[in-house]
Amino acid sequence: PSIKPWGGRFAEATDKFVERFTASVSFDQRLYHHDINGSLAHAAMLAKVGVLTGDELIQIQTGLEEIRSEIEAGTFEWSVGLEDVHMNIEARLTQKIGITGKKLHTGRSRNDQVATDIRLYLRDEINAICGELTRLQTGLVELARREAHTIMPGFTHLQTAQPVSFGHHMLAWNEMLERDYSRLKDCSARMNQSPLGAAALAGTTYPIDRHYSAELLGFDRPTENSLDSVSDRDFAIEFAAAGSLLMTHLSRFSEELVLWTSAQFNFIDLPDRFCTGSSIMPQKKNPDVPELIRGKVGRVNGHLISLLTLMKSQPLAYNKDNQEDKEPIFDVIDTLKDSIKAYADMVPAITVNADVTREAAMRGFSTATDLADYLVRKGLPFRDAHEVVGKSVAYGIARKKDLSEMSLEELRQFSGDIDEDVFEVLTLEGSINARDHIGGTAPKQVLAAADRAAQRLNQR
Ligand code: ARG
Secondary structure (H helix, E strand, O other), X not given: OOOOOOHHHOOOOOOHHHHHHHOOHHHHHHHHHHHHHHHHHHHHHHHHOOOOXXXXXXXXXXXXXXXXXXXXXXXXXXXXXXXXXXHHHHHHHHHHHHHHHHHOOOOOOHHHHHHHHHHHHHHHHHHHHHHHHHHHHHHHHHHHHHOOOOEEEEEEOOEEEEEEEHHHHHHHHHHHHHHHHHHHHHHHHHHXXXXXXXXXXXXXXXXXXXXXXXXXXXOOEEOOOHHHHHHOOHHHHHHHHHHHHHHHHHHHHHHHHHHHHOOOOOOEEOOHHHOEOOOOOOOOOEOHHHXXXXXXXXXXXXXXXXXXXXXXXXXXXOOHHHHXXXXXXXXXXXXXXXXXXXXXXXXXXXXXXXXHHHXXXXXXXXXXXXXXXXXXXXXXXXXXXXXXXXXXXXHHHHHOOOHHHOOHHHHHOOOOOOOOOHHHHHOHHHHHHOOOOOOOOOHHHHHHHHHHHHHHHHOO
């Protein structure tokens, strides 16, 4: 007789290649813990409604827990012939406890089983990812507080724009990660419904209690529709999409760290332990960690497209296509966890070269807008002020002088409205302190924003 639980109607053994080609056990064994938890809840429900006896339930519980230990001890023998994690565990249970093991699958299909397993698994992994994200954000907010008074050039088009507080720049990253966190939480909350009881696609004839198994597994409620329950993987797509955005944010962050650690910028230093050297150039210290994370966004985007594409045009209900969801999901999880961990470890160790960033902010006429705003306060229309300052900048470029380095007489060639008090607005401190409103770069505001960010993190 076939070892396959579905072998009854088959006249010949499965082709060996087909067996290997259709099997998922090499990768879906990662679901073992949640598969066992799902089975425990299903069995408890069957016992509650009288489909299993109390004694049978205990045998199943004991058997499944032993199997969990075998898997964790590395002594469990996975068989490709048994296709996937579900049938491997079920077959082992029957081997251990005999005929009762064969009753576990009553009122259930692998279709609702796997839909349950992935949701349970993803729920836990999203929690772990969110925990690391909180650690990273906490580090960012502390760095922002530490460097609230550090001045750097803010850029648009990667050209010097206006001076900003280094801490303000860090809090921009924190806002992006805050939204990533809430996207992951949303995805987890929407996913948190129990497919158990949907069975293959239409439900089951047993007097099941879906609310009970849902509750045992910490789901909010059973899913509404059995066909939908076994077929859609939109929750996995949502997760990958949230992951893509998160990695996109980290890739932008990485790009800046790579630029900033270059000799040409020299804005920051990363400790040696986060960098690597070159086998030929003895002087090199390369920012491999941010570079690699910048690169890894590619694989996550790829997995998002894989998942969207495997779902596209599938007729209801379950199709084997869905077995292809697992490797992308697992790799998105691994990539997010590693990348966020690397960042959470690295961010608190960033040191800022405040004299260099200040010097850089002095170059490129970063206070030109402040001069225009000054003239507006003296009564000039903004467009005329813009023109006056443009001429002063052209003069400064020709003579290699910042606006703050010009004498009052020099500045007054461009407008008689300029007085001695102009020098207050032309300083870097004057410029950032003047942006004194919620969301602005004044250090006072940055510190208040850091307080609010820390408060949100504490409330998680
Ligand atoms: N290994 C399968 C998967 O990952 C489990 C469900 C299989 N169901 C089926 N009817 N063949 O989707």
